[in-house]
Amino acid sequence: MSTTTTHAHERPNSSVFARRPLATGVAVGIGSLLPHFFLTPQASLGFAAILIALIAGIYFGFAVMNGSSRDQMVEFNVAGLFAVAGLLGLLLWPVLVAIAYFAHAAWDFAHHNRSRLSLVRIPSWYVPWCVVIDVIVGIGLLVIWSRNGLI
Template sequence: MSTHSHDSAFSKRPILTGVAVGIGSLLPHAFLPPQASLAFAAILIALIAGIYFGFAVMNGSPRDQMVEFNITGLFATAGLLGLLYWPVVLPLAYFAHACWDLAHHNRAHLPLVAIPRWYVPWCVVIDVIVGTGLLVIWRSHGLI
């Protein structure tokens, strides 16, 4: 990892910046038409999941890269299924990604790619805010 990442606002205040990014990621859904909101949520979950593949490419073994690549594919598939068939899959995918974040926590002792310590709480906060917000917004708009 680059030493510069330790100087970022994200690493210094992961919960606060996670809340800001989570709200910023959720806010467009309050204004987008339903299909655009679904598409945005599907693209964002695939993007979020792909970040772990990036960590694996930078820091991981071939095994780590394969694991993260396949998990990214599962989240992208969940995004597509939510977009095309079952919108509720999308907020559930955000909650599932929060679990995937927690699996990478150093104390879990699972054989997963190493990521910066601050990243786990930061991403969990974003995933929970977006997943919860999508349930609320989409329920009020009759999507789920």
């Protein structure tokens, strides 16, 4: 998978994230897990639930900047589904929050230009960057929460 392809709306090598999506994705993923080591299990769950809703909302931002009304509607509704998953995980089944991170990785892949789906265009580096973060956080939450008795 090439991460150097650019679209007309991208500036080539505009940030360290664009130049090194996998390395910075690992760093951000691990950094996103650090607070969970200092929070109570319930606070950790709440933080993760809020974060997955925020992460999903980023695609709505791409749709507002680059997409059609249809793109905006799709991304808004999908972000809402991730927010509901976070809420249900918070209220009923904590594992659902970790599953939502893995589901978001799949949503990232759906935006890859090779998927040939009619979804909003995003910077080409963003897919591998976000997938790495989602997978690290999903796995990390399962490990942390199983050790602290949340799941």
